[in-house]
Amino acid sequence: MKEQPAQIRWEHHTQRPLLALAVIFAAAYAVPIVLPAADPALKRACTTVEWVVWGAFAIDYFVRLVLSENKKRFVRHHWLDLCAVVLPLLRPLQLLRVVATLMLVGRRARMASQIRLTTYVAGAVTGLLMFGSLAVLAVERESPDGNIKTAGDALWWSFTTMTTVGYGDHSPTTGLGRVLAVGLMLSGIALLGVVTANIAAWFIARFEQDDVEERRQTAAIEALTEEVKSLRAQVTALSSAVPGAQAGPTSVGVPRAAAPPRDGAV
Template sequence: MKHETAPPPAPREPVQIRWERRTQRPLLALAVAFAVAYAVPIVRPGASATTTGACTAVEWFVWGAFAVDYGVRLALAEHRGPFVRTHWLDLCAVVLPMIQPLRLLRLVSTLLLVGRRARMASQIKLTTYVVGAVVGLLMFGSLAVLSVERESPDGNIRTLGDAVWWSFTTMTTVGYGDHAPTTGLGRILAVGLMLSGIALLGVVTANIAAWFIARFEKDDAEERRQTAAIEALTAEVVALRAQVDTLSGALAAAPAPRRAKAAEGDRPGGEPPVSAPRV
């Protein structure tokens, strides 16, 4: 009795990849909580000390979760040196608030980590990521510049509406000039938004161009496939025609009795032809 061999087991997924897949959604939820905690004290400057302290605690808790996530991924990595070199953005985002614990730096670091984790998800398309980055930069840029410029004596960005309008015109590099930052940190934010807007616009343009190119290449490949199939079919027809011509020539060159015998053999059962009855 012949025994069938069992198929080899599928390769096991690395522990690091499983960790990243399982922690992706919880970390994104924590990032949303971070955004809310960051926005509340800015939108409501007269909030109580308890509310402000709770928001600050949430910010540091979320940031600690991202730091722990980086540490776990580093510990689970098979080769830690290449992991640190290829994930240098994550490392900078983790170390940055420890060097200068400012709320703005924690905000930038969280945005970097959220973007990094979003790019790791294969099911998230590039267009979705770009849209999310635009919305995130627009919202956080507005909140950050409002928190910096609202207390400035010469500032003209006093409300959330002014901040959103300024962020939108800055990201699109329009720059009407009706609202502009007057502090050094506000101008640094403006430069960051300008560069981010240009980069995102380039990504969108490149994505659209790549889509058209891929579409044209797909159509060309389908056309080449059909052309090759037609050429192969034509070659087969020509070969069959040549064989038929060869057989016809050989049959015409054969003697008459052989031709009659061949014609007789073509009938079913090899029976001789039935002659017509005489009248």
């Protein structure tokens, strides 16, 4: 049995711990936003947890880079992971650490063969709704002209934005809030396309399966018909080869019974 590369073994062993860290990150990110009056020490602890989790994902990326057999190919095919690691280091883009964590979790989830597409889409929708709501609430709540002041407003806005409905009753007024809105809209369109394509592929597969079964039955019937025709031809040939096969019973060499003697005959 061929041994798996070191990179694949690392990804297999770190998949679950990183997903657990992502859940911890979600809780640490949500607490200061949902509870703005929380103790400052709790907020600092949550911020520390966020950076620790991001650091774990950054270490994971660099370890996979070191273990990869072709490092140039790894960087070229995992450039989104690199952006997710580098962008949160820039102070004006610190909010992107939530987006970076989502990207990294999503990339690692796609590597797991046991996670089906439906589960991935459902998890992506849930994560985007939650993080989108929290992020826009954190940005818009302190804005003087903002109209997204509560968690309910933020969640409603995320739903209408991801589905591209856009009622307009709640909308971001800051530049960063509008950037988040664009990201949610594009993500919603992409996920809707994935779901639609998945459903269409399922129907096409079912139709193709029915067509294959129908073609198989038709081929079997045609083969049986040809076999019957062949058997009829053989029977006809055999009948023609036997002389007098269509004559009566006396025509095949069976002697006739002797006629009874006439009266007075000796």
